[in-house]
Amino acid sequence: MTMAQDSDQSARYLKQAVELATGNVGDGGGPFGAVVVTPDGRVYEGVNRVTRDNDPTAHAEVVAIRTAAAAIGNFDLAGSVLYTSCEPCPLCLSAALWARIVRVHFAADRHGAAAAGFDDAMFYEYFEGSRPELMPVTRSDIPTSNAPFEAWRHFVDRVEY
Numbered sequence: 001m002t003m004a005q006d007s008d009q010s011a012r013y014l015k016q017a018v019e020l021a022t023g024n025v026g027d028g029g030g031p032f033g034a035v036v037v038t039p040d041g042r043v044y045e046g047v048n049r050v051t052r053d054n055d056p057t058a059h060a061e062v063v064a065i066r067t068a069a070a071a072i073g074n075f076d077l078a079g080s081v082l083y084t085s086c087e088p089c090p091l092c093l094s095a096a097l098w099a100r101i102v103r104v105h106f107a108a109d110r111h112g113a114a115a116a117g118f119d120d121a122m123f124y125e126y127f128e129g130s131r132p133e134l135m136p137v138t139r140s141d142i143p144t145s146n147a148p149f150e151a152w153r154h155f156v157d158r159v160e161y
């Protein structure tokens with residue numbers, strides 16, 4: 001594929017993600033949509049389902065990743081590209097990293113989301129270290145802290161991910 005064809009395809013999938021996001025508003029969901037495209041060209045869609053499913057993790061990108069992984073029958077989406085209507089929040093970025101997504105394209109950014117009342121930009125500040133008060137995280141190192149990892153290392157049939 002030439003670079004021009006590649007960028008045409010990117011524009012098409014990004015437009016698809018934005019259309020999903022806009023359509024999702026009328027369906028009672030948040031204004032976010034996403035598309036996962038696998039290396040062999042299969043396309044999986046996701047829309048934000050947080051309020052409809054009472055699931056705070058049901059961001060469009062996470063829904064698209066879950067849909068793709070379930071359809072393919074593999075938790076590893078290596079080589080797949082994620083197109084999303086809005087800059088992925090830290091949750092969605094983490095989901096993409098765990099899925100081994102190779103690249104992310106987004107349309108609107110965290111500031112556009114903030115202007116619409118969403119906390120994406122604030123959560124970035126938390127991860128950058130400037131808003132620790134948002135959610136303190138503390139460690140208690142108990143005697144069995146590492147027992148689960150020891151069990152994992154010794155389990156010969158483990159499926160690594």
Ligand SMILES: Nc1nc2[nH]cnc2c(=O)[nH]1
Nearest residue numbers: 032048059060087088089
């Ligand atoms: N990128 C993104 N940001 C969000 N902020 C709130 N919901 C979402 C979502 O589904 N996707």
